[in-house]
Amino acid sequence: MAWVKARGTDDGDKRFVACYRDPEGRQRSAGTFSSRRAAERAANREEAKVREGAWHDRSRGQVTFAEYVETVWLPSKQVETSTLAAYRSYLDKHFIPTFGRRPMGKILPSEVQRWVTTASENGLSAASVRKYHTMLGSVFERALVDRVVTFNPCVHTELPKVVKKKTRTLTPEEYVAIVASLPSQHRLLVETAINTGLRWGELIALKPRHLDLIRRTLTVEETVVEVSIKNSPTGARMLTKPYPKDNEARTMALPADLVGQLADSITTRRLGPDDLLFATRDGTPISRNTFRTRIWLPSVKASGVDFDVRVHDLRHAHASWLLAGGSDLKSVMDRMGHAQITTTQKYLHALPNADQKNLDALNRTRSRHD
Secondary structure, eight states: OOEEEEEEOTTSOEEEEEEEEOTTSOEEEEEEESSHHHHHHHHHHHHHHHHHTOOOOGGGGGSBHHHHIIIIIHHHOOOOHHHHHHHHHHIIIIIHHHHTTSBGGGOOHHHHHHHHHHHHHTTOOHHHHHHHHHHHHHHHHHHHHTTSOSSOTTTTOOOOOOOOOOOOOOOHHHHHHHHHHSOGGGHHHHHHHHHHOOOHHHHTTOOGGGEETTTTEEEEOOEEEEOOGGGOSSSOSEEEESSOTTSSOEEEEOOHHHHHHHHHHHHHTTOOTTSOSSOOTTSOOOOHHHHIIIIIHHHHHHHTOOSOOOTTHHHHHHHHHHHHTTOOHHHHHHHHTOSSHHHHHTTTTOSTTHHHHHHHHHHHHHHTTO
């Protein structure tokens, strides 16, 4: 129950302190007033907030942004090691320098908007600005649940518009040109990528025990993630996870010629069941960036292909070629390890001649009625 304490001043006047108890039973003051009635109103207002669950301890908002994310937000995240490392990188590069020393309860929407505007003006892409802003919003969403803040300053931020660029799918002819330009020792890795559509981490995690040479199948059950040593929980740059990105192992059929090449490679290199199929000279996983800069990009340039082909585009090409060749969406979804069929649908009509096929179909239909 709220109450009022009267106290005398040095000049003989009386002042009235509005008192109430917080949710933990501690005595709190709602202020000092010149009249008892004003003090009673203030005390009753705060008591009502406590009763309704709307009371907020402003002292909680004094924790700094840096301290809160380090001691509360990051430890609460149930995410992959690579995702956690990415969060730490985003924080260190973008948010700790801006908000690190600021009390959580004093960070305003205008400050978040200023960060977005400045980041955009400094050349950060609209997609990256939105991604980082989403992460920042989740920090304050957690703080809202913890009653550290009373509102999320990210809620009404004006974000830059993401203009989707038309993507180009690698054609079989372009693929052949790139493979011909690759150093011979790396061609089997790329042939495996185009024939399976594996993600990079799944590709470099492959071992002989994942292959069934009799049934000509491959089981994807591990993946390698690459993180910065600074943010690695083990101090290692390459970490192996006993499950792929979609958290579920999958088995796929392989072309006979690829199976033969893989079998020859295993025999020639005398690989054991748990050795890596594709590895550095030391037998360690191949770094994506090292392969990209030293092997892939020079080969793409030498091939004469006239657009910037990424290694990941081999995965896109695999799905697009399957669909263009008549495979059904569900089987392609399962083969690719997509969690949602809408992801697989993006690869429909992705090849350059897809629209011409539409025109041909239109003309065939019209000709029947002429």
